[in-house]
Amino acid sequence: MAYVRSAGVRGVRSVIESLGGNADVLARRSGLPEGALDDDEILVQDVAIGVLLETAAAELHCPDFGLRVALEQDLSMLGPLAVAIQNARTATQALEMTSKYMFFHARSLEISIIDDPTGEPGVLGVRYGYRDNDVRMPPQAADMALLFVHRSISRLLGANYGLRSVLLPFQPKASPTRYRELFGAPVEPDSDDAVLRMPAALLDRPIESGGHTAQELALRYIERRVMSTGESMSERTRDMLRQSLDTGASTIAETAKLLAVSPRTLQRTLAREHTSFSAILDDVRREVATRLVTTTDLPLYQIASALALSDVTTFSQYARRWWGVTAREFRATAR
Template sequence: MTVPNTGAPDNGADDRQSYTTIGSYGMAIARTLEAAGIDSSRIFRAIGIEGELSNDPMNRLPAATMTRLYRACVDVTNNPYFGLQVARHIHVSNLHALGYALAASTTLMDFCVRLERYMRLVSQVADVVLEEEGDEVRLRFKHLVAVSGETEDCFFAFLVMTMRQLYRPGFNPVRVDFRRALPLEGAGPYETLFRAPVSFSNTEGVLVFDREDLRKILPGSCPELAQVNDNISISYLAKLDKNDVVTGVIQKIIEFLPDGECGRDKVAAALCMSPTTLQARLAQRGSNFQQLLDDTRKDMACSYLRQGGRSVTEVTFLLGFADTSNFTRAFKRWTGVSPTEFRQQP
């Protein structure tokens, strides 16, 4: 389901303490240090990270802390490519529900769409914008706060290596544009890992892919598992930013749809506000309740219909429609085809 990417917290200040990353990212950094024979707990304590990190997405590390941590790691390992090494120690589980949803995506295009929608669960330091032009698909990373070059190295490398695991080992991006400066030691490790042209000191970080590659069905595709984790991602996003009214509304729509009672008044009451206040706050975000309801139903309908075990009748009632004819009319309005025709598409 569509969750508008609203960026980092709206606090009116460019304060890196307000922009956070999931704490389990630190676990991958610790594993990388240990693999190099370095006591990770000593490094973490030195920069002020105390206690155990976990995969709980509510366990967060501020962007400023991540920058200090990476600086310490590069110094202690004397490795300017430390971020690329960390990417090899990240598991999809470190991204919590988003990681599992990415792994169950039907295509790499679905993978990219999920990353755009739910990136804030993993990190609030950048917005992800998915663009299509001609034969190319671009993942553009718009930084909301200054981050270390190692952060960019790690995430780009992790994404490409994960795509190779899901699709095929020979998969490569068309090109990779880094926002960070080129390390003095040169671009060799980047060219080896990405197997594509790389450039540095750009205004934004961009991963560019061939459209045809991103349209291929993935061997591990599991729409049902992906959707379950999409829903979990939305619920945690609502917890992370309680002031994000759009995400809060979508979460309640998903919760109430199967009961068939998912009106604006009920959702407003669940969010502890009046219907008028809800309408006004959504309008401030350029949205409205009916549009969010339609978009959520459409995305969930497409996901359900990709799951071969669900009948059209079952999907109808899961989405809160009174009968299949109403659902079919709505689905044709959304997609231009009937639910049955949609299922028959490759």
């Protein structure tokens, strides 16, 4: 048994309710903690997710339930990893980062590049599954995961990226027509793994939306999270602002995007932790300003820029509120 971020069940509520079911009852019966269907950051047992998907599919008579949920999901559910992937330079880099940092989303799962299981030259496989090869994903979970990966690749490389076929480690639950409609490629059952087969040449294809700064911020954030477990959202927000402030990313919308949550989720979670985005931003600005004013000779206009403030006049207003004197007077006193 392992734990994954509750982002993995994003979309489940809307699909259940569209079929006339009671999402909260099904979630509770499946062992999900309260709030997991509406919050991306709750730790959920992977077994509970599998039970929820299979139970919902059976009781709501919906064999393509996992596929429907995948249609409600996008890359943002991977958290900061999504920011890094979307700003990769090539498909190879995107897949390498996903393989390396997938633990941030779910420590027991992985995406890996494998040799084509059918042995066709010039073709490779993208496998999604448990790190332990002896553990199998439930059918609905595998459907959901494979369609999510396919849609993510389509977003990065284009809808017609060349998918050859989809390998499923079970007999298809939905109709072949449904799979073909969603994947645009044939589905082959009873494989050893859940695999998307595609041209090997795709690995060198550039991703036009790549942005180096955003990628570096996301990867640095993930690396720091590796060293600290159980961080609160306020700690994560503070950490991200420390890294991104001098790039001008100081709004709740920009910070939420780097944290890969919605601004509303960020506000709601910070409120539960008895703080707010504006309070954290002010603390981080004061912390950075104190260090730069007292330990460097940077001109005040440069410090204002590093604090993501519009000009020196605005910085002076902040300085009087923080220290009771102007920034120049504070610097002189510190010296």
